[in-house]
Amino acid sequence: MTVDGLLLAAGAGRRMGRPKALVRDADGTSWLLRAVQVLQEGGCDRVSVVLGAAVDEPIEMLEGTGASVVVAPDWAEGMSASLQAGLRAAADGPADAVAVTLVDLPDVTAEVVRRVVRAPLDAGTLRRASYRGAPGHPVVFGRDHWQPVIDSAVGDQGGRGYLARHHVELVECGDLATGLDVDSRG
Numbered sequence: 001m002t003v004d005g006l007l008l009a010a011g012a013g014r015r016m017g018r019p020k021a022l023v024r025d026a027d028g029t030s031w032l033l034r035a036v037q038v039l040q041e042g043g044c045d046r047v048s049v050v051l052g053a054a055v056d057e058p059i060e061m062l063e064g065t066g067a068s069v070v071v072a073p074d075w076a077e078g079m080s081a082s083l084q085a086g087l088r089a090a091a092d093g094p095a096d097a098v099a100v101t102l103v104d105l106p107d108v109t110a111e112v113v114r115r116v117v118r119a120p121l122d123a124g125t126l127r128r129a130s131y132r133g134a135p136g137h138p139v140v141f142g143r144d145h146w147q148p149v150i151d152s153a154v155g156d157q158g159g160r161g162y163l164a165r166h167h168v169e170l171v172e173c174g175d176l177a178t179g180l181d182v183d184s185r186g
């Protein structure tokens with residue numbers, strides 16, 4: 001079984017004041033490059049990054065990482081557009097599942113990804129990290145779920161509605177991270 005990483009990084013980051021794909025920590029660490037590395041070290045066979053609001057600079061940053069780029073031209077419609085673009089691109093590849101995460105989760109580590117993508121995985125897998133019982137990312141969608149997620153994702157909800165209507169295996173990761181997204185500085 002193969003699992004690919006899908007990093008959603010297309011948004012404009014309005015509350016952040018810039019696209020989150022361009023954000024760096026105070027020490028200069030790129031959120032984008034850290035998230036790609038987390039997916040790679042967490043056991044994903046390939047990593048795709050969905051971009052939108054900012055494209056040129058992130059593409060340059062990704063050179064040499066082995067990650068591929070998917071551009072979501074309709075990124076402004078919300079997270080659903082990014083998720084749909086990423087899943088459509090994944091459908092052209094050999095993966096049995098994708099681990100979807102967000103660029104603005106700076107404390108999610110490779111250990112979290114490893115725990116969530118652990119075997120057994122199959123085309124019917126629907127699994128996600130939880131943090132002290134609260135569902136979060138990464139979310140693993142087996143291939144059987146890709147088209148239904150594409151068909152049902154709307155606005156800035158991404159796959160939330162789909163996940164709410166289906167049984168999802170929660171994998172507790174609160175001992176490893178908070179899983180909290182960062183929407184603004186300070």
